[in-house]
Amino acid sequence: MSTPLHTRRRTAAVEVPARLHDAAQTRALDREAIAAGISGFELMRRAGAAAFALIRQRWPKARRIRVFCGGGNNGGDGYVVAALASRAGLMVEVLAFKSPETLAGEAAEAVAMAREAGVAIVDGEAGLDQPFDADLLVDALLGTGAKGAPRGAYLRAVEAINQDPAPVLAIDLPSGVDADTGMAEQAVSATLTLSFIARKFGLYTGLAADYVGERFFDDLGLDPRLLASGEALGRLLEPAMLAGYLPPRLPSSHKGHTGHLLVVGGRPGYGGSTIMVSEAAARVGAGLISLATDACHLAAALARRPELMVRGVRSGLEIGDLLEAADAVAIGPGLGQGAWGQGLFDKVLERPGPRVIDADALHLLESRYAGLRRDDWVLTPHPGEAAMMLGCKASQVQADRLAAARELWRRRGGVIVLKGNGTLVVAGENETDVALCPYGNPGMASGGMGDVLGGMIAGLLVQGLAPFDAACVGVLVHALAADEAARVGGERGLLAGDLASFARRRVNP
Numbered sequence: 001m002s003t004p005l006h007t008r009r010r011t012a013a014v015e016v017p018a019r020l021h022d023a024a025q026t027r028a029l030d031r032e033a034i035a036a037g038i039s040g041f042e043l044m045r046r047a048g049a050a051a052f053a054l055i056r057q058r059w060p061k062a063r064r065i066r067v068f069c070g071g072g073n074n075g076g077d078g079y080v081v082a083a084l085a086s087r088a089g090l091m092v093e094v095l096a097f098k099s100p101e102t103l104a105g106e107a108a109e110a111v112a113m114a115r116e117a118g119v120a121i122v123d124g125e126a127g128l129d130q131p132f133d134a135d136l137l138v139d140a141l142l143g144t145g146a147k148g149a150p151r152g153a154y155l156r157a158v159e160a161i162n163q164d165p166a167p168v169l170a171i172d173l174p175s176g177v178d179a180d181t182g183m184a185e186q187a188v189s190a191t192l193t194l195s196f197i198a199r200k201f202g203l204y205t206g207l208a209a210d211y212v213g214e215r216f217f218d219d220l221g222l223d224p225r226l227l228a229s230g231e232a233l234g235r236l237l238e239p240a241m242l243a244g245y246l247p248p249r250l251p252s253s254h255k256g257h258t259g260h261l262l263v264v265g266g267r268p269g270y271g272g273s274t275i276m277v278s279e280a281a282a283r284v285g286a287g288l289i290s291l292a293t294d295a296c297h298l299a300a301a302l303a304r305r306p307e308l309m310v311r312g313v314r315s316g317l318e319i320g321d322l323l324e325a326a327d328a329v330a331i332g333p334g335l336g337q338g339a340w341g342q343g344l345f346d347k348v349l350e351r352p353g354p355r356v357i358d359a360d361a362l363h364l365l366e367s368r369y370a371g372l373r374r375d376d377w378v379l380t381p382h383p384g385e386a387a388m389m390l391g392c393k394a395s396q397v398q399a400d401r402l403a404a405a406r407e408l409w410r411r412r413g414g415v416i417v418l419k420g421n422g423t424l425v426v427a428g429e430n431e432t433d434v435a436l437c438p439y440g441n442p443g444m445a446s447g448g449m450g451d452v453l454g455g456m457i458a459g460l461l462v463q464g465l466a467p468f469d470a471a472c473v474g475v476l477v478h479a480l481a482a483d484e485a486a487r488v489g490g491e492r493g494l495l496a497g498d499l500a501s502f503a504r505r506r507v508n509p
């Protein structure tokens with residue numbers, strides 16, 4: 001972890017962020033826990049108990065509960081929930097989508113527990129046609145053992161759950177959501193999802209967000225040392241991390257200590273983008289900002305932010321001295337891919353140094369610099385731009401966002417920020433090289449949001465944060481600022497320009 005230049009020694013405890021696992025890594029943790037002496041059925045009993053406690057807390061008035069059980073251990077969790085609910089005097093019905101007699105191991109023990117508690121277990125498909133008038137549905141069809149989209153009776157169960165107006169608790173994950181990638185086509189739309197032992201990577205990124213509802217997690221009381229061992233895919237970005245990255249400045253700080261950013265772009269008609277980049281960088285604490293743009297935007301830029309140093313430029317030849325003076329460069333928004341943009345981009349790439357490469361600059365990178373790899377740049381594609389760089393469709397990027405970001409990193413190096421719900425920051429193959437942002441909201445689906453993100457990352461780069469750290473902090477601050485802005489005024493109508501002032505609070509943790 002790097003800290004900005006000219007700041008106090010870091011005093012805040014460095015928070016260890018939550019780890020994210022895929023299904024195979026989760027199974028490895030299950031095995032470790034069992035090897036450490038907790039039986040598989042005890043884990044299942046704890047999972048069921050945690051789910052039932054959450055039901056009591058969130059739906060204290062629920063009296064009629066319908067539990068949809070599959071044929072694996074996820075179904076086993078469901079039988080335990082049914083048993084506990086029945087013992088507590090609730091009216092419970094299990095719809096079994098695999099004959100309970102055929103269940104094995106701990107799931108069979110859970111079936112016995114449910115029978116002992118007097119739970120009515122009915123054939124799933126037949127039960128779908130019988131009205132039940134549930135206050136709550138429990139989705140225990142598929143968990144980490146699912147392969148592909150739900151099939152056969154499971155698919156009909158998913159559809160039935162989604163057509164029922166009752167709220168839905170998904171056990172471990174909404175059936176139909178891929179635990180590894182977040183891919184979901186036909187999946188249970190949950191009110192909330194309670195995951196066990198490991199946070200599944202796929203629940204935090206891409207389409208999964210449309211299905212998981214509110215996310216809850218329970219470690220089933222496992223030893224934290226066990227949970228910290230073994231492999232994981234990456235880590236979650238959390239607000240508590242900000243204090244570690246951004247300690248207070250030293251009292252003697254001056255603008256020479258806080259970095260000089262050069263923002264390049266803004267052909268005629270596209271001037272607003274670079275103004276937003278510049279303002280966002282200023283709001284996260286960049287000391288000085290020079291903006292090189294088309295001369296037609298000079299007055300607008302200065303009127304919006306008189307703190308900027310603005311130069312109208314006709315070609316790359318006019319930014320040599322600005323590049324010399326800058327600690328980092330942000331280039332791309334409003335740049336265009338014509339001769340003007342090309343000349344400026346070529347000039348910026350002549351010199352090494354931290355750069356945020358976005359929007360049109362990503363297209364120019366692909367068309368003019370095939371195969372170029374650098375350590376010190378941050379590339380910030382949205383799924384469409386990532387697809388352009390990988391030569392595939394945006395839907396393929398979204399089907400496995402981590403794989404796409406990793407492939408971009410292998411080709412281009414540096415830091416890849418793959419935008420979109422559950423933004424990913426990827427700078428290598430290890431767990432510590434992958435960060436995922438679980439914050440942000442659909443209000444961010446509006447023009448200029450990406451420009452503001454690029455500006456924030458660049459504004460942190462010039463303050464001396466390493467590229468991966470600047471990207472993580474920038475992504476986090478951007479999402480948290482958007483969430484705060486949405487809390488104040490709502491998601492619809494949220495403007496990119498609204499974020500900058502909210503970001504200021506987050507960079508002074």
Ligand SMILES: NC(=O)C1=CN([C@@H]2O[C@H](COP(=O)(O)OP(=O)(O)OC[C@H]3O[C@@H](n4cnc5c(N)ncnc54)[C@H](O)[C@@H]3O)[C@@H](O)[C@H]2O)[C@@H](O)CC1
Pocket residue numbers: 030040041043044045047070071072073074075076077098141142143144145146147148149150151152154171172173196
């Ligand atoms: N000891 C453990 O391993 C623990 C497991 N737990 C639960 O167990 C789950 C994992 O259990 P399993 O590994 O048995 O797997 P699942 O219960 O997720 O699914 C396996 C079953 O689903 C069927 N299936 C797979 N893909 C399908 C598809 N696309 N359409 C229709 N049917 C499909 C399989 O044939 C099998 O019957 C976790 O998600 C969690 O809920 C928890 O009880 C905690 C402890």
Ligand SMILES: [K+]
Pocket residue numbers: 074139140141142143170171172173174175
């Ligand atoms: K489930």
